[in-house]
Amino acid sequence: MQPDFSSFDALARSLTDLPALDLAAAEAAQARQAELTKPPGSLGRLEELAIFMAGWQGTSRPRIERAQALVFAGNHGICARGVNPFPQEVTAAMVANFKAGGAAINQLCAVAGAEMTVVPLDLDRPTADFTEGPAMTEDECLAAIQRGAEAVDPGASIVLLGEMGIGNSTVAAALAHACLGGEAEDWVGRGTGADPQVLARKVAVVQSGVSHHSRVRPLERLAAVGGREQAAIAGAVLAARARRIPVMLDGFICTAAALPLWSHEPELFGHCLVAHRSAEPGHARMLEAIGKRPILDLGMALGEGSGAAVALSVLRHALAAHDGMATFAEAGIG
Numbered sequence: 001m002q003p004d005f006s007s008f009d010a011l012a013r014s015l016t017d018l019p020a021l022d023l024a025a026a027e028a029a030q031a032r033q034a035e036l037t038k039p040p041g042s043l044g045r046l047e048e049l050a051i052f053m054a055g056w057q058g059t060s061r062p063r064i065e066r067a068q069a070l071v072f073a074g075n076h077g078i079c080a081r082g083v084n085p086f087p088q089e090v091t092a093a094m095v096a097n098f099k100a101g102g103a104a105i106n107q108l109c110a111v112a113g114a115e116m117t118v119v120p121l122d123l124d125r126p127t128a129d130f131t132e133g134p135a136m137t138e139d140e141c142l143a144a145i146q147r148g149a150e151a152v153d154p155g156a157s158i159v160l161l162g163e164m165g166i167g168n169s170t171v172a173a174a175l176a177h178a179c180l181g182g183e184a185e186d187w188v189g190r191g192t193g194a195d196p197q198v199l200a201r202k203v204a205v206v207q208s209g210v211s212h213h214s215r216v217r218p219l220e221r222l223a224a225v226g227g228r229e230q231a232a233i234a235g236a237v238l239a240a241r242a243r244r245i246p247v248m249l250d251g252f253i254c255t256a257a258a259l260p261l262w263s264h265e266p267e268l269f270g271h272c273l274v275a276h277r278s279a280e281p282g283h284a285r286m287l288e289a290i291g292k293r294p295i296l297d298l299g300m301a302l303g304e305g306s307g308a309a310v311a312l313s314v315l316r317h318a319l320a321a322h323d324g325m326a327t328f329a330e331a332g333i334g
Ligand SMILES: Cc1cc2ncn([C@H]3O[C@H](COP(=O)(O)O)[C@@H](O)[C@H]3O)c2cc1C
Pocket: 083, 084, 085, 086, 090, 094, 163, 164, 165, 166, 167, 168, 169, 170, 190, 191, 192, 193, 194, 253, 302, 303, 304
């Protein structure tokens, strides 16, 4: 069943019978791993990744024919509170840079073999300041969720998700605080280089915003303290799930965007890999809370989907070994 974006209630109802992993395909891939010409387990995480891909693609020999990278961009009313070192205009300027091929994500996607699409979401209409009221109306938020869902190519073998939105490390911290509890300080980090004054403002804003919206239900947290690019990421995660397409989430901000789905139903995260552990300190805590082990830990803290693109190369290695290696029987060994 496809997700229903007509209201949060309809959306919640439509998420009850999304497809699960194909256990038979995952077991067949696991059996194949045991027959390949290597000591059992010697490819470590690469073996797990191949089995994961087999389960979600529903075949014992998963392939990446088409890797789609989606970078959603949005602007945030919370920037009025002085939580971001860079001005908000950088969001649109970076969108132009993505389109011209000059950003980090362009270079990383080119090497990893991903087709990148940037989806700007009403950049000239920032969300509202979430310390004063909801960042978005229900309709605005659902429209962004739907834009994200519709951006997913049904023919993609995997979808990489990323974001661009000045101020969104504060939005991500608010989503994490709302979904995972703890203290605001647990989730706030330096983002693009906040100094101690900016950092203190980020903590205060996250504290006040989350307490202001403490009664909203999980999916509605996207509207309360989220942003359009976070809502679009959540929509893309759901659309991919409906088609059993595996997803690679990037770092701190991208993982935070999917947390309202996790709070609603942890199973909604089953088809998602987390590409890397961001240098943003809240990310390690977040990954522990949701039980996800990142593929890489490179001290990156960029966003844009940059970690997802690098982790795609690891995934390609995993599948190349899984698909191309000879079995002991084929090689006449043992
Ligand atoms: C030139 C530039 C390129 C970026 N690419 C991603 N981000 C990252 O930084 C932003 C979040 O950090 P904060 O909350 O501190 O504004 C997001 O746009 C994120 O994707 C960038 C930031 C800048 C300045």
